[in-house]
Amino acid sequence: MTFLGDDEIVILLIIEVTLYVAIWQAYLVRQSKSRRAFRLFTLFYITVLLHLGQRRTIFDNSEGIDVIFHPWLVPSTPPPYDPAPLDGDEHYWPERAISPPPDVSPVPLNVTNAIQLHNQIVDHALYNLPHAAQHISTNYFSLHNASSILPRLTPTTIEFLSGIHVWQADKFSLTPTFRSPPWPGDLSPDPEGDDWMWYDSFPFGVLLYASGEMSSDDRGLVLDQRTNMVRFFVSTDPSWEVKSWIPLEYALELMLREVQEGRVAIGGEAIEKAGFQGSVERAKDLWFEQVWERKEWIQKDVDRAVGMWEAYLAIVGMKMGEVVAGAQNMIGRDVVERLELGSWARTLLPRLRRPKFEFVAPDLKLVDEEMLVKTSEHDRRRRRIKEHHWEDEKDPVTLLFYIDVRFSNLSWGAWDRQWVAPYFAKHRVLDDRCGLYLGNAHEDRMSFILPGPDRDSEEVVVRFSDPHGRSRGQFLNATEELIYDAVHAYSPLRFRHLVAQWADMVLSGRWSVESDGVHDDLQDVRKSSL
Numbered sequence: 001m002t003f004l005g006d007d008e009i010v011i012l013l014i015i016e017v018t019l020y021v022a023i024w025q026a027y028l029v030r031q032s033k034s035r036r037a038f039r040l041f042t043l044f045y046i047t048v049l050l051h052l053g054q055r056r057t058i059f060d061n062s063e064g065i066d067v068i069f070h071p072w073l074v075p076s077t078p079p080p081y082d083p084a085p086l087d088g089d090e091h092y093w094p095e096r097a098i099s100p101p102p103d104v105s106p107v108p109l110n111v112t113n114a115i116q117l118h119n120q121i122v123d124h125a126l127y128n129l130p131h132a133a134q135h136i137s138t139n140y141f142s143l144h145n146a147s148s149i150l151p152r153l154t155p156t157t158i159e160f161l162s163g164i165h166v167w168q169a170d171k172f173s174l175t176p177t178f179r180s181p182p183w184p185g186d187l188s189p190d191p192e193g194d195d196w197m198w199y200d201s202f203p204f205g206v207l208l209y210a211s212g213e214m215s216s217d218d219r220g221l222v223l224d225q226r227t228n229m230v231r232f233f234v235s236t237d238p239s240w241e242v243k244s245w246i247p248l249e250y251a252l253e254l255m256l257r258e259v260q261e262g263r264v265a266i267g268g269e270a271i272e273k274a275g276f277q278g279s280v281e282r283a284k285d286l287w288f289e290q291v292w293e294r295k296e297w298i299q300k301d302v303d304r305a306v307g308m309w310e311a312y313l314a315i316v317g318m319k320m321g322e323v324v325a326g327a328q329n330m331i332g333r334d335v336v337e338r339l340e341l342g343s344w345a346r347t348l349l350p351r352l353r354r355p356k357f358e359f360v361a362p363d364l365k366l367v368d369e370e371m372l373v374k375t376s377e378h379d380r381r382r383r384r385i386k387e388h389h390w391e392d393e394k395d396p397v398t399l400l401f402y403i404d405v406r407f408s409n410l411s412w413g414a415w416d417r418q419w420v421a422p423y424f425a426k427h428r429v430l431d432d433r434c435g436l437y438l439g440n441a442h443e444d445r446m447s448f449i450l451p452g453p454d455r456d457s458e459e460v461v462v463r464f465s466d467p468h469g470r471s472r473g474q475f476l477n478a479t480e481e482l483i484y485d486a487v488h489a490y491s492p493l494r495f496r497h498l499v500a501q502w503a504d505m506v507l508s509g510r511w512s513v514e515s516d517g518v519h520d521d522l523q524d525v526r527k528s529s530l
Helices: 006-031 037-060 111-128 130-135 140-144 147-152 155-163 248-260 268-274 299-320 343-351 369-384 420-427 478-488 495-507 523-527
Strands: 205-210 220-224 229-233 264-266 292-294 325-329 353-355 359-361 364-366 397-406 433-439 445-453 460-465 512-514 517-519
Touching: 111 130, 111 155, 111 248, 130 268, 140 155, 229 248, 229 478, 248 264, 248 478, 299 343, 299 353, 299 495, 299 512, 369 397, 397 445, 420 460, 445 495, 445 523
Parallel strands: 359 517
Antiparallel strands: 205 220, 220 229, 264 292, 325 353, 359 364, 364 397, 397 433, 433 445, 445 460, 512 517
């Protein structure tokens, strides 16, 4: 507690004397039974004001002692943001916090550059959707009347939100993944309200961008104000450890680059409503989900996947001491034209060269043309089967690498029997084959259906997995993968990721190379990708 100075003591003495004089005057008026009741009321009112003023002064100079001035007499205000480093015993760090820990140093943030990156994305959309400009504002706090959350924000966050283009959450979207800065109560939950648990997970966090999904105002890109780092959370209450936090500018740069390279494009419905052929009136009905659409793949993805496959074949050939990549491609383009494959498989497979050896990984073989035709026909029929009339057609899958073990010859583990196994059997398995499947739902995704030990016993059962998350490998750009994982969260294991990890296994000597291909433990195929 801070002791009062001489000036404060003099002021308090004057107030105290005035208070008792007022009380004495009120008593005299009462004793004289004067009919001028307003004098009594006025003096009583002055007495109350002086008394409250006295207590308020003491409160201000005693660092807010509630005993001196009860909280209900003062409008409550949120505690200001404390940027002090969290070390020692002076600060509390929640046990379940998933923000960058106290030993992670803050990264510098160029707020002007961050604002420009955000606004460039919006400007790109408005160039193609000129009639959507009616939905755009220039200050978050003015749009939402959000002054109440200012004490919980850092000056950097306030500057960023004050300079970016903003909009009502249902009318526009920054990217297909992120809609907009959410309502103030979601951006910075009230620590005194029902959302106090938010700060157990994110002690200095704000929800900078809400997710682009419906009913998802409580999830999205979380900004840790202490470090200026961000991470996308599909759930803001996860139970797993998260390490992929990146600077805010890196995330915005990735979002802008995806727009510039065409991976993210303006949606057709948005163009009809708010494009050059649209109108201001029609643009009023613009919905945030209509603004952007994410392409399944771009040509850059195909080139990188083919390059990774060529590198893997070269590494195996180096171990064998000969050139192992044949002149023949995996499948001819004329065959592809006759098959109902996903768009990614139709483009990738004719460009993959077929190796001269049999086993591309332990126990795994590359499908031949006959098997591809047979399984693709099986997939065509499977996608059209509907258990309910309202079901959509299933996403296409392609059996790419197979093992000489039939799916029906294996039992299902106890862990997978209820939900996982039936789902994979319905949406993945083709022609009763175990192996590695190439999905085409959005980005290419590798799915594993392989024999393996049961979790609870030594029995060999079929194991299922859709690996996802940050991928690592000598042939992968670690920084790029880190940024992508932080922005998109739980991204799938793509074909090039899988092949890059296989290359690491061969180079490290963990997998042996013989004349007929790559050998060792099949379980390494699954473990290397988890």
